[in-house]
Amino acid sequence: MTTPLILHHYPSSPFSEKIRLALGYKQLAWKSVIIPSIAPKPDVVALTGGYRKTPFLQVGADIYCDSALIADVLEHVQPEPVLYPPHLKGVARVFAQWADTTLFWAAMAYNLQPKGASALFAHLPPAAAQAFGEDRREMSAGMQRLRPADAAAAYRSYLRRIAHMAEEHDFLFGAEPCLADFAAYHPLWFTRQCVPVMADIFNATPAVLEWMDRVAALGHGRMEKLGAEDAITVAAGLDPLPLADDVFQDEHGIPLGSQVTIAAESFGTEPTEGELIAATRTRYTLRRTDPRAGTVHVHFPRIGYILRKAEATK
Incomplete structure (x- = not known):
């Protein structure tokens, strides 16, 4: 190209x-x-x-x-290399859609509860945090959002399910990554990299952290x-x-x-x-x-x- x-x-x-x-x-x-x-x-x-x-x-x-x-x-x-391996075309797309929606919103409701939000904006002026909150409220008007306690419970369940997959293979569906890995990774990455004060939720699922390290090692290209x-x-x-x-x-x-x-x-x-x-x-x-x-x-x-x-x- x-x-x-x-x-x-x-x-x-x-x-x-x-x-x-x-x-x-x-x-x-x-x-x-x-x-x-x-x-x-x-x-x-x-x-x-x-x-x-x-x-x-x-x-x-x-x-x-x-x-x-x-x-x-x-x-x-x-x-x-393929994002949609031929034998996984359907399941990779379906799993990615779940990760981009259900998993993402549970993770972000957990990540951005007061403790996480305070850490995220700790080095910015209060006005920046307020502006971000107002912007996201406007973008999510009418959405049903999980409360932090419900989000934490759901997130832990989802991490256990991902751990079961990561214990079987280097990546979620086999020896090589596919779109499902990148879709599941990104909300977890936010927890670990952007609000590390919330990352103790991974303590019960070390296989998830090992899988995340393998995904991160792929890098960002040129x-x-x-x-x-x-x-x-x-x-x-x-x-x-x-x-x-x-x-x-x-x-x-x-x-x-x-x-x-x-x-x-x-x-x-x-x-x-x-x-x-x-x-x-x-x-x-x-x-x-x-x-x-x-x-x-x-x-x-x-x-x-x-x-x-x-x-x-x-």
Whole structure:
């Protein structure tokens, strides 16, 4: 690939760690753009049009949202080593979806209870902690969140289940890692690396820590820093990639060429508006134009996202 992979992320983002490890496993070269952890994110919005969850992947004038879709893109860019081994394609995806949702939210409710949150923001001014809390409350409006005691109990149960898997193999499903490992790892990584004061929850499952060490040893690939403005310039200077021939599987009665919005089902529901130019069996693609980034294609997975006609939201 001549067009560089540009990952927009920030260091303590769990889902970014999932993708950084996938890049490391495939030993890919990539550009690193550090973005703010909270709104406002004007440089992000210039590329995504509204989506502001972390990370997203830029390949020229194509913007890929959601770590599940980003993993698919990386598999296409460099098929070996595989994230989805042929005999594990289904189970790797199903397990990763569980880890990205059920496991993640239990872990984060445990991690960010008062003791963990205090440690996370110990070296920042009080206003920073308050702003982060307000930002995440806004992004999770309407979500049912676990209370800390319930989260701790669930997290311990999930760690025991992961330990049972890690005791049998070097990685969760065998001798080599797959997407399931990276998806399960990232919320646990946050506990261990970002709020280590909460990491005594691992004491009962040493096999989990040994597995985590093996995953961490895969590294992050070959990274070079890039400025946000430079990334926007890259998008503005290129045309989006051609679409595949099979671009439409109609599930909504919304024809291609319609103005639509796409938003996450739950967390981070800020919509992106644009022209629907593809709705395949696995993803949506919007064409949109930004004064700074030019014409871009913004891609979303179908699973976890809601497509609506734009006028229905006004």
